[in-house]
Amino acid sequence: MTLSAMRRIPKHIGIIPDGNRRWAEINGLTKEKGYAYGLKPGIRLYELCLELGVGELTFYGFTQDNTKRPSLQTAAFRKACVDAVSMLSGRDASLLVVGDTSSPSFPKELVPYTTRRVFGSGRIKVNFLVNYGWKWDLSFLQGQNSSSKKFSKGNLHNSLASSELSRIDLIIRWGGRRRLSGFLPVQTIYSDFYVVDDLWPDFREEHFYKGLHWYQSQDVTLGG
Amino acid sequence: MTLSAMRRIPKHIGIIPDGNRRWAEINGLTKEKGYAYGLKPGIRLYELCLELGVGELTFYGFTQDNTKRPSLQTAAFRKACVDAVSMLSGRDASLLVVGDTSSPSFPKELVPYTTRRVFGSGRIKVNFLVNYGWKWDLSFLQGQNSSSKKFSKGNLHNSLASSELSRIDLIIRWGGRRRLSGFLPVQTIYSDFYVVDDLWPDFREEHFYKGLHWYQSQDVTLGG
Numbered sequence: 001m002t003l004s005a006m007r008r009i010p011k012h013i014g015i016i017p018d019g020n021r022r023w024a025e026i027n028g029l030t031k032e033k034g035y036a037y038g039l040k041p042g043i044r045l046y047e048l049c050l051e052l053g054v055g056e057l058t059f060y061g062f063t064q065d066n067t068k069r070p071s072l073q074t075a076a077f078r079k080a081c082v083d084a085v086s087m088l089s090g091r092d093a094s095l096l097v098v099g100d101t102s103s104p105s106f107p108k109e110l111v112p113y114t115t116r117r118v119f120g121s122g123r124i125k126v127n128f129l130v131n132y133g134w135k136w137d138l139s140f141l142q143g144q145n146s147s148s149k150k151f152s153k154g155n156l157h158n159s160l161a162s163s164e165l166s167r168i169d170l171i172i173r174w175g176g177r178r179r180l181s182g183f184l185p186v187q188t189i190y191s192d193f194y195v196v197d198d199l200w201p202d203f204r205e206e207h208f209y210k211g212l213h214w215y216q217s218q219d220v221t222l223g224g
Numbered sequence: 225m226t227l228s229a230m231r232r233i234p235k236h237i238g239i240i241p242d243g244n245r246r247w248a249e250i251n252g253l254t255k256e257k258g259y260a261y262g263l264k265p266g267i268r269l270y271e272l273c274l275e276l277g278v279g280e281l282t283f284y285g286f287t288q289d290n291t292k293r294p295s296l297q298t299a300a301f302r303k304a305c306v307d308a309v310s311m312l313s314g315r316d317a318s319l320l321v322v323g324d325t326s327s328p329s330f331p332k333e334l335v336p337y338t339t340r341r342v343f344g345s346g347r348i349k350v351n352f353l354v355n356y357g358w359k360w361d362l363s364f365l366q367g368q369n370s371s372s373k374k375f376s377k378g379n380l381h382n383s384l385a386s387s388e389l390s391r392i393d394l395i396i397r398w399g400g401r402r403r404l405s406g407f408l409p410v411q412t413i414y415s416d417f418y419v420v421d422d423l424w425p426d427f428r429e430e431h432f433y434k435g436l437h438w439y440q441s442q443d444v445t446l447g448g
Contacts, residue, residue: 065447134413138380141365156362178417181447185409189358193402193417223289223405 008216010169012056013049014191016183017042019175019199021073026199032076034201041203042084048208049124050092056125056166059084060183064133067105074105081130082109089113092120098162099131106131116164127165134182137161160186167191169220172211174200192218232440234393236280237273238415240407241266243399243423245297250423256300258425265427266308272432273348274316280349280390283308284407288357291329298329305354306333313337316344322386323355330355340388351389358406361385384410391415393444396435398424416442 017038024034042059049057061081067074086109088095097113099106110130140161157163162184168191171183176197180188194211198204241262248258266283273281285305291298310333312319321337323330334354364385381387386408392415395407400421404412418435422428 063447068448135380138362138365138410141362142367142380142383156359156366159366177442179415180404180413180417181445182413185413186362189404189406189409191403193404218401221405223287224292 006052006212006216009053010212010215011054012058012166012168012170012187013054014058014060014168014171014183014188015042015045016060016171016173016175016181017200018173018177018181020077020201022175023199023201030072032070032073035073035076035080036083037201038080039084039087041200043087044203044205045208046088046091046093046124046126048205052212054124056127058127058129058165058168058184060181061099061128061130061132063129063182064100064103064105064131064136065182067103067131078105078107081128082107085110085113085128088126089117089119092123093126094118094122094124096125096127096164097130098127098165099129100133100136100161101131103131129162129184132162132182134185138185157186162187170194170211170215172196172208174198174203174207190220190222230276230436230440233277234436234439235278236282236390236392236394236411237278238282238284238392238395238407238412239266239269240284240395240397240399240405241424242397242401242405244301244425246399247423247425254296256294256297259297259300259304260307261425262304263308263311265424267311268427268429269432270312270315270317270348270350272429276436278348280351282351282353282389282392282408284405285323285352285354285356287353287406288324288327288329288355288360289406291327291355302329302331305352306331309334309337309352312350313341313343316347317350318342318346318348320349320351320388321354322351322389323353324357324360324385325355327355353386353408356386356406358409362409381410386411394418394435394439396420396432398422398427398431414444414446 020034020038021031024031062077095113096116097110141159168187171191171193174196178195196207244258244262245255248255286301319337320340321334365383392411395415395417398420402419420431
């Protein structure tokens with residue numbers, strides 16, 4: 001099936017780019033060296049989504065859970081996130097970073113992106129979860145955080161820390177694991193979940209196409 | 225691999241028994257007829273879990289989303305849930321039904337089970353989600369419901385409507401769909417997700433064993 005034959009284009013794709021550390025070890029590098037090899041795949045994926053007319057793309061950058069890892073690793077994945085945003089800020093994209101800015105784990109360079117910034121025609125929304133935590137996200141429902149202003153009875157989604165991110169149609173996870181690992185629990189409620197066994201730095205366009213082809217055959221019931 | 229060779233026994237297994245309506249149609253029945261054929265598989269699965277030493281088992285009965293279906297179907301899946309609980313209430317199990325009892329969609333017969341009831345030695349907890357909704361569950365975080373007494377800053381899980389259900393280690397979904405469809409968003413954050421392509425009424429013990437075998441090779445990182 002060619003791209004042009006695809007009738008169902010997901011409006012919002014979520015990406016879990018897992019396997020950087022395993023890839024580094026397999027390739028004789030220390031674990032933290034893997035993250036830098038995830039940048040090129042991310043940019044290529046962005047280009048493919050732009051070409052295909054996907055409206056929104058969200059990358060699972062790093063989580064508050066992840067920050068418990070050794071500092072060599074946390075420094076490396078923080079840098080990879082900063083670099084990714086920087087590389088896209090020269091392109092055609094509307095960028096948003098979502099995460100807990102109140103902790104030192106949040107890279108200062110990304111603070112300006114916590115309000116959406118449009119580059120070029122901003123044809124595609126590209127979101128990065130950076131120092132994101134599912135507990136942090138859901139805690140806004142409890143009105144513990146600044147968004148308590150947004151507290152709106154009956155509309156959970158609007159009360160989340162991640163309220164600016166829409167429902168996700170298709171999640172693609174690289175690295176073989178079949179779990180969500182805290183990725184936007186509310187937006188992924190009805191998402192179709194496609195797993196690529198290859199590790200993220202081994203990204204090939206074919207992975208993405210296969211995921212989209214599989215998606216063609218899924219129905220949308222929204223739980224109905 | 226035999227059951228006795230399995231080192232990692234999930235403490236809590238979640239079951240999404242999907243495909244009853246598709247099964248009915250394939251077998252020349254009207255859609256609503258499929259649900260009754262899901263009872264025997266459910267009982268067998270309970271027996272296997274008891275044998276294996278699984279501590280907790282949760283069945284995704286029906287959701288508030290599901291109640292929008294034609295009344296023939298909603299009556300049929302409500303009856304299947306009542307029958308399933310009734311069949312297990314004579315066995316060795318600690319039963320709990322979790323769902324929104326405030327709506328007429330909730331079967332009256334199951335109200336007594338919304339407080340855990342122990343039968344036999346109660347060796348295994350068996351939970352049924354009945355008229356469950358992810359929005360309903362999470363809305364307790366907003367303190368809109370009676371559980372606002374339970375409101376505890378910093379512990380999301382304890383504030384949920386489903387707070388009595390523990391974290392799920394392994395989800396097995398029958399019927400081929402690769403999505404959670406609103407199944408306990410907080411308890412499934414870190415769950416491994418195994419999909420059986422066969423439809424639920426076509427349950428075979430082998431499906432369960434294969435899921436468990438696959439689970440043996442998964443690590444537990446809890447997002448770390």
